[in-house]
Amino acid sequence: MTDKSIESNEVEHWDIVIEPHAHLFDLKMKEVWHYRDLLLLLVRRDFVSFYKQTILGPLWFFVQPLFTTIIYTFIFNSLAAIKTDNIPAPLFYIAGITAWNYFSDCLTKTSTVFKDNSNVFGKVYFPRLIMPLSIVISNLIRFAVQMLLFIIMMAYYGYKGYAFHLNEYALLFPVLVLLMALLGLGAGMIISALTTKYRDLAFLVTFGVQLLMYTTTVVYPLSEAVKKYPKYELLFSLNPMTPIIETFRFGFFGQGSFSWMALGICSAVTLCITFFGIIIFNRVEKTFIDTV
Secondary structure: OOHHHHHHHOOOOOOOOOOOOOOOOOOOHHHHHHOHHHHHHHHHHHHHHHHOOOOOHHHHHHHHHHHHHHHHHHHHHHHOOOOOOOOOHHHHHHHHHHHHHHHHHHHHHHOOHHHHOHHHHOOOOOOOOHHHHHHHHHHHHHHHHHHHHHHHHHHHHHHOOOOOOOOHHHHHHHHHHHHHHHHHHHHHHHHHHHHOOOOHHHHHHHHHHHHHHOOOOOOOOHHHHHHHOHHHHHHHHHOOHHHHHHHHHHHHHOOOOOOHHHHHHHHHHHHHHHHHHHHHHHHHOOOHHHOO
16 A cells, blocks of 8 residues: 555544634624723723814814704704794704714714724734724713703703603613614614725715705604605604604603604614624624725
8 A cells, every 4th residue: 555545544633623613693792792891992092082182172072063053943943944843943953963963973983994994903803893882882972971961951941941841751761872872883884894895885874874864853853744744754754763863852852752663663673783784794804804
């Protein structure tokens, strides 16, 4: 028997065998938990980098929603005469702006996470899901600061004599914040996965988010939209952000529209988007470095 035939009959034994063990529906949440220290470091980095080399620092979180509220009040309430469900116009708009800003920031910043961090992803391993999660959490700090402005305005109008009808639906506030975070996270990860091959989507996201805002009840109440355009009621209701903003206003002001069914559908849609967003994100992360 020759040496070649002997070698072919030998069985190779390896000390370590590395095989892919993750299945399609593995969300890798346990692995993310092991890297929670890195998650906190990235959140701190995002928060500190926003203030770096700025004059006003954290005050910028107040400036944008405040000036936006003033402009919306002048254009949509004074000029266009759009009703605000008997809520003072500045309060009506600051509520919608605060909620919308958090969702849109999570969506736009998460949608470019592969492109923005390709240099880091190509050098060291860690669960890629850490990056979009850090964006959502760091934006939560900005949202908290803007909520402080919202509360200050509520206190001002309360001092002026406006009677608030704060009710038990305000207790849904943590649920609404979670829904906004998950919706922005899930949709952003889906777009981020697509932009690894189709770069044009990155240019359309910011523009598309601005257009999407006008199909959401940020600058007008749902009751007014349904009253003027009843045949488009289903279209307004299909926007997942609409029940969130309407519930937010209804809980704090006691005015507006609230529906358990609409909020339930919104929650189901949000969970589906988040679930499939994580699956697509985890699948693309294995090969995206070759296309970015």
